[in-house]
Amino acid sequence: MPFQNPSREAIKEILVNAKNIAVVGLSDKPDRESYMVSEAMQKKGYRIIPVNPMVNGTILGEACYKSLADIPEPVDIVNVFRRSEQTVPVAEEAVRIGAKVLWLQLGIYNEEAADIAKAGGLEVIMDRCIKVEDSILLPGGK
Template sequence: MRLVAMENLRAFLHQTRTIAVLGAHPNPAKAAFYVPEYLARKGYTVLPVNPAYAGQVLWGQPVVSKLTDLAVPLDIVEVFRRSEALPDHLEEILAVRPKLVWLQSGIANEAFAEALQQAGIQVVQNRCLMVVHRQLMG
């Protein structure tokens, strides 16, 4: 499987405006809260997705139940879901057609990533978007 090169990620993060967070969480101690919060502070529009918290507000945006509830084009879908749960989200991700799907640290699924890449969607696996952003963007 081909990986997204770091220099390509830097350019991509400069152009990115909208990030959907699949598995967003309201607990500030969880990465599914503080990573998206960091990105929101950096100026990205961060859209929380989690059916358990639908209707709440995180990062100034209402939490929705599923990606297809979002009415805007998505640059990145950042995923905070267990690796084995990823196939359950494949159809939904393909429906919204983000430019990139980012699987956070500890999350990887080769078959899932391959299916996305076959559909023309780039994938980053097992990397923290906040850490990479800090490395590339300062």
């Protein structure tokens, strides 16, 4: 059976209950989509935790981590800005850290990564923009 994203109502519940969003592939360049989306989510009240092995220091005022495993606190959503073929190791790491949701951004789709995450107990959303979904489902904020 082909992959299906959760219902809009289920996605709304995920967003309402999410506090910490680890963003894998978050760029420190303000003109990048990952930065703009994460900044908008941060302004809506979500805690953004940058994950980028190429960045030392901070992004959007938050400490940047080399990997999901380095984050010293619970993660609700792992939001991924990586090419589809690079998402399997991210899914494996998301399972290992006990994240609740693996969210692959718009244009990112990998059924193997989804299967790994689902087998590990995570909810999976693929090929959807978290900022767009949040704007539609929670226009007034959380």
